[in-house]
Amino acid sequence: MAVRMKPGEQRKSDPFDPAQGRPEQRRKGDRTFRWITASCAAVVLVLIAGFFVRLTLSCRPSLAQFGWRFLISSDWDQVAEKFGALSSLYGTLVSTAIAMVIAVPLSLVIALFLVELAPPTLRRVTGSAIELLAAVPSIIFGMWGFFVFAPFMARHVEPALGKGLGFLPLFRGPPVGIGMLTAGIILALMILPFISAVMRDVFQMVPPVVKESAYGMGATTWEVTRKITMRYGVRGLVGACFLGLGRAVGETMAVAFVIGNNSDIHASLFAPGNTIASTLANEFSEANGDLYISALIELGLILFVVSFILQVFANLWLKSLTRSMGAGL
Amino acid sequence: MIHRPAAGRKLEDRLLKVISACAALLGILALAWILLVVIEKGATAINWDFFFHRTLPTGEAAGGVGNAIVGSALLVGLAIVIGVPLGMMAGVYLAEFGRDTQFGTAVRFSANVMMGIPSIIVGLFVYALLVKPMHMYSGWAGAVALAILMLPIIARTTEDMLQLVPNALRESALALGAPRWKVTFQVVFRAARVGLLTGLLLAVARVSGETAPLLFTCLNSPYWPTSLNGPVANLPVTIWDHAMSPYDDLVRIAWGASLLITVGVLVLNISSRLILRRSAHE
Numbered sequence: 085m086a087v088r089m090k091p092g093e094q095r096k097s098d099p100f101d102p103a104q105g106r107p108e109q110r111r112k113g114d115r116t117f118r119w120i121t122a123s124c125a126a127v128v129l130v131l132i133a134g135f136f137v138r139l140t141l142s143c144r145p146s147l148a149q150f151g152w153r154f155l156i157s158s159d160w161d162q163v164a165e166k167f168g169a170l171s172s173l174y175g176t177l178v179s180t181a182i183a184m185v186i187a188v189p190l191s192l193v194i195a196l197f198l199v200e201l202a203p204p205t206l207r208r209v210t211g212s213a214i215e216l217l218a219a220v221p222s223i224i225f226g227m228w229g230f231f232v233f234a235p236f237m238a239r240h241v242e243p244a245l246g247k248g249l250g251f252l253p254l255f256r257g258p259p260v261g262i263g264m265l266t267a268g269i270i271l272a273l274m275i276l277p278f279i280s281a282v283m284r285d286v287f288q289m290v291p292p293v294v295k296e297s298a299y300g301m302g303a304t305t306w307e308v309t310r311k312i313t314m315r316y317g318v319r320g321l322v323g324a325c326f327l328g329l330g331r332a333v334g335e336t337m338a339v340a341f342v343i344g345n346n347s348d349i350h351a352s353l354f355a356p357g358n359t360i361a362s363t364l365a366n367e368f369s370e371a372n373g374d375l376y377i378s379a380l381i382e383l384g385l386i387l388f389v390v391s392f393i394l395q396v397f398a399n400l401w402l403k404s405l406t407r408s409m410g411a412g413l
Numbered sequence: 414m415i416h417r418p419a420a421g422r423k424l425e426d427r428l429l430k431v432i433s434a435c436a437a438l439l440g441i442l443a444l445a446w447i448l449l450v451v452i453e454k455g456a457t458a459i460n461w462d463f464f465f466h467r468t469l470p471t472g473e474a475a476g477g478v479g480n481a482i483v484g485s486a487l488l489v490g491l492a493i494v495i496g497v498p499l500g501m502m503a504g505v506y507l508a509e510f511g512r513d514t515q516f517g518t519a520v521r522f523s524a525n526v527m528m529g530i531p532s533i534i535v536g537l538f539v540y541a542l543l544v545k546p547m548h549m550y551s552g553w554a555g556a557v558a559l560a561i562l563m564l565p566i567i568a569r570t571t572e573d574m575l576q577l578v579p580n581a582l583r584e585s586a587l588a589l590g591a592p593r594w595k596v597t598f599q600v601v602f603r604a605a606r607v608g609l610l611t612g613l614l615l616a617v618a619r620v621s622g623e624t625a626p627l628l629f630t631c632l633n634s635p636y637w638p639t640s641l642n643g644p645v646a647n648l649p650v651t652i653w654d655h656a657m658s659p660y661d662d663l664v665r666i667a668w669g670a671s672l673l674i675t676v677g678v679l680v681l682n683i684s685s686r687l688i689l690r691r692s693a694h695e
Contacts, residue, residue, distance in 0.1 A: 223652055381537060
């Protein structure tokens with residue numbers, strides 16, 4: 085089995101194995117200690133399994149009522165008690181897609197700037213600013229998005245987009261500022277620090293010798309980046325994107341503020357919509373009736389399964405990468 | 414080999430440099446814009462009443478968020494009491510016993526996955542687990558949700574920090590005849606205490622701005638917190654409620670609360686970084 089080794093660490097000789105002929109009492113104490121810590125570690129496993137089991141049990145009424153049609157129905161009618169996940173799924177997909185389209189290239193060039201181009205002082209300042217952006221709570225992004233950024237979008241960005249690209253159905257409609265596009269852009273800002281942090285690590289893992297040989301041949305920075313660094317680290321870059329995707333799918337409060345909470349599906353990105361997480365945040369506390377609540381919990385279950393798969397995939401992907409490149413990520 | 418003139422390649426390269434500098438500037442500007450807005454709008458709400466009065470409905474003068482500050486401190490404090498010992502012990506297992514066991518690998522992997530699970534799912538889980546069976550939104554449920562969010566963060570940082578402690582230190586303590594738990598708590602923990610502290614600070618920073626899990630578990634309340642067996646006022650949900658109200662005075666208070674949370678979270682973050690950097694220099 086491959087294990088992560090830190091330099092200078094010796095693994096094989098484990099001199100404190102409690103089984104190695106120690107006084108009886110200490111052996112018992114050590115074994116108890118080991119058991120206590122192991123059961124605390126087991127809590128993590130139990131919780132992950134618990135999420136799945138508890139949520140599945142809690143949405144039984146909705147599962148029984150709607151079955152598989154829940155996934156493809158666009159109804160969301162609290163009065164008639166007809167529920168379907170389609171509009172939330174659509175909104176999650178669209179807002180996440182907008183976020184990825186903006187965040188991935190930006191993160192890539194920011195990581196590049198941090199690793200290859202910036203002088204040390206600038207690198208520290210920029211790096212810290214990007215890290216702090218990751219620390220700002222979701223609800224603060226929401227406040228800023230709702231009161232400042234959405235009006236800015238409505239006044240300046242959306243009219244310009246409508247004028248320039250209005251021949252596409254994506255950019256038609258009244259520029260209200262509250263809608264998919266605004267939510268997607270704010271999401272992009274929120275996931276950007278996570279993606280660029282991983283990408284920066286990937287760039288740093290490329291052995292300097294490989295890059296130096298290319299520079300020695302007379303390649304420019306951009307050529308080295310495109311033909312050496314990015315090719316060498318392509319797996320890591322993809323893994324970084326998946327981590328960002330996992331974040332974007334479940335972001336709640338910022339999106340709940342700016343997406344408009346509307347369960348109709350529109351082609352225009354200016355139109356309000358909803359995502360799974362924003363529907364939960366906006367409607368849960370006012371939901372009454374078992375079926376309504378269990379439909380909301382089923383939405384949550386879908387979100388859990390999706391983000392679980394994304395996280396497992398991203399972690400496995402990056403782990404095999406760490407192993408093959410032989411460095412800590 | 415295809416010959417390409419140097420001028421075009423250099424121009425391309427220059428262009429990339431400009432673009433990447435612009436992207437980095439964009440990130441900094443976004444942060445600056447958000448912070449400036451929060452400071453500018455939040456500062457108008459900050460006064461004596463803001464800290465020492467409870468949340469009041471609109472129209473009544475002198476509402477504040479005193480109850481939400483106390484409530485948030487209670488919830489986060491309780492989450493620390495629940496989550497930190499559990500997380501640290503899990504981290505001890507990962508670093509001291511489970512470095513290359515199958516169980517250890519499974520736990521480490523699950524903790525990584527759990528850190529990426531949306532916090533709203535944790536809220537929903539605690540709702541289904543505690544709130545619904547007890548027919549009551551409660552501060553306890555809120556604290557449990559926050560503790561669950563802290564657990565994987567604490568476990569992983571504890572593991573990382575304990576792994577940095579050289580094995581020779583453990584070996585010498587064991588050679589003196591100390592039992593394993595004593596070695597862990599009195600030798601290894603002491604050697605890693607700065608790292609453990611930063612991990613704790615980062616975990617607290619991470620959960621103290623969390624809104625979504627509290628929305629389903631402890632709701633909000635306009636009163637001073639007197640018991641955890643019912644909804645408890647807290648800053649994040651107060652921001653959400655006030656911001657969605659159509660009244661200017663409540664929105665102003667929401668901005669004040671936003672400023673409070675932002676400053677708190679950023680101070681925790683920056684100080685943990687400074688602590689870590691200073692200990693690295695020593």
